[in-house]
Amino acid sequence: MARAVHRPRDSLSRRHPAEARRRDRFLARAAAVWGMRPQEVELRLTGERRSSLRLNPLAGRPVEAVLGELRALTELEPIPWCADAFHIVGDKRAITESAPHAAGEVYVMNASSLIPGLALDPRPGQDILDVCSAPGGKAAHIAALTGNAARLTVNDGIKGRLKKLSEVIDLLNVNIVEMTNHPGQYLDKFVEADFDRILLDAQCSGEGMADLSRADALKFWSPERIEQMSRLQQRMLVAAFKRLRPGGILVYSTCTIAPEENEAPLDHLLRHNPDARVEPIDLAIPEVMPGLARWENRDYHPDLRHALRVVPSTFMESFFVCRIRKTEQGADA
Numbered sequence: 001m002a003r004a005v006h007r008p009r010d011s012l013s014r015r016h017p018a019e020a021r022r023r024d025r026f027l028a029r030a031a032a033v034w035g036m037r038p039q040e041v042e043l044r045l046t047g048e049r050r051s052s053l054r055l056n057p058l059a060g061r062p063v064e065a066v067l068g069e070l071r072a073l074t075e076l077e078p079i080p081w082c083a084d085a086f087h088i089v090g091d092k093r094a095i096t097e098s099a100p101h102a103a104g105e106v107y108v109m110n111a112s113s114l115i116p117g118l119a120l121d122p123r124p125g126q127d128i129l130d131v132c133s134a135p136g137g138k139a140a141h142i143a144a145l146t147g148n149a150a151r152l153t154v155n156d157g158i159k160g161r162l163k164k165l166s167e168v169i170d171l172l173n174v175n176i177v178e179m180t181n182h183p184g185q186y187l188d189k190f191v192e193a194d195f196d197r198i199l200l201d202a203q204c205s206g207e208g209m210a211d212l213s214r215a216d217a218l219k220f221w222s223p224e225r226i227e228q229m230s231r232l233q234q235r236m237l238v239a240a241f242k243r244l245r246p247g248g249i250l251v252y253s254t255c256t257i258a259p260e261e262n263e264a265p266l267d268h269l270l271r272h273n274p275d276a277r278v279e280p281i282d283l284a285i286p287e288v289m290p291g292l293a294r295w296e297n298r299d300y301h302p303d304l305r306h307a308l309r310v311v312p313s314t315f316m317e318s319f320f321v322c323r324i325r326k327t328e329q330g331a332d333a
Contacts, residue, residue: 022218030207030257033292034311044312046212051092052111052315054141055084058148058173059105066105073098081283082114084144087315104171109137112208112310112319116201116253117141119281119308119323124149126196131184131240134161136168138201143174152176153195157183157203185235188242196248200240202233204256208318226258234265241269241276244326249279253321259295262320263307266291267300275327278303287311291322 015023027038034041053076055063063084070076074090088095092108100106116138122128124146130139133154143152152175156165159181169176182190184200205226210217237252244250254261270276278301291307293300307322 019218022221023212025223026207026210026218026221033257033259033295033309034289042212045210045318048211049110049312049317050088050315051095051108052079052085052087052114053095053106053108054082054114054144055086056105056107056140056172057084057144058140059103060173061103061105066100069100070095070098070106079111079114081285082111082118085111085114087111104173107137107140107172110317111315112255112317113137114141115281115283115285115308115310115319115321116199116251117145118283119253119321120197120199120249120251122146122150122197125151127151127153127193127245128197129153129155129191129195129199129240129243131155131187131198131200131236132157132202133179134158134165136165136172136174138199139165139176140168140172140174142197142199143172143176148173148175150197153178153180153193155180155182155184155187157181157185185232185239187236187239189239191243194243194245194248196245198240198244198248198250199253200236200250201253202236202261203229204233204254204261205229205258206255207257208255208312226256226260229256230258230260230264233261234268237265237269238272241273241324241326246275246326246328248326250324250326251321252324253319255317255319257318257320259292259300262309262322263292263295263300263304264298266304266307266322266324269324270301270303273326277325277327278306279323279325280306281308281321281323283308285310285316287313287316291320 074094076086079085134156291304310319312318
């Protein structure tokens with residue numbers, strides 16, 4: 001549920017007119033996407049999300065033993081739709097300053113970030129690529145879901161992020177085939193191998209992480225930036241789909257709200273690749289809505305209703321996830 005955050009009434013009146021217009025436009029767009037009043041959007045995006053955690057079965061110690069130690073430190077609430085995952089109801093620092101956290105036995109994250117790995121449905125023995133992998137939490141989840149028995153390649157197009165990715169991979173005891181630094185939009189030109197599973201947790205404008213209690217929350221937000229990201233995401237999707245084997249699954253996800261960054265790139269992929277098919281994501285996640293089939297006088301592919309949009313709440317950031325399968329007919333395409 002959304003949380004009320006009390007602010008001085010004159011804080012809004014002191015806002016620069018240009019910033020007030022930017023904020024109003026942002027709120028109106030998100031309200032149109034979620035089908036709610038701008039005031040409710042503002043409430044849901046004001047204040048930081050509470051954190052969650054995932055126990056790491058790859059660390060060596062039984063997760064039950066780790067869980068018992070963590071429960072002695074603070075209050076946890078099981079996440080019913082994800083095994084070995086819990087909301088941190090009590091003190092987050094009790095977890096982040098604990099010995100299990102330092103040992104890589106537990107990973108703290110926003111609960112929405114658990115969805116892409118589950119939607120990917122990774123299996124042992126598969127060739128799997130995480131295109132925009134840093135900082136590594138989703139790749140580590142994929143490895144955990146396969147018991148470290150998949151052939152996992154991690155990539156990130158931003159070289160400065162590889163150090164953090166390497167640290168997380170090592171700390172969480174994740175087996176990888178290779179770590180690469182290829183730009184996602186040109187992935188098909190750098191990577192010759194094909195994969196059974198591909199996760200594209202794409203670079204985005206990050207609208208879903210905005211905390212509107214901060215004066216600078218929308219400092220870099222603009223419709224122009226959204227359009228710029230949309231073009232990049234479209235190219236990344238096309239490149240990644242080329243490296244997906246027939247019968248394989250590609251999961252596309254973002255932490256943004258804009259349909260231009262979510263449904264629009266997928267609409268382009270679906271309309272230009274008859275072997276691409278959207279599949280439902282069968283997870284009982286609270287406060288979700290389907291993908292949009294129409295936005296600002298543009299019709300999207302009707303199957304995008306099978307995509308999943310997370311509406312922000314206490315523990316969940318705004319998120320978008322879509323699962324695409326390349327049909328077997330793609331082998332002859």
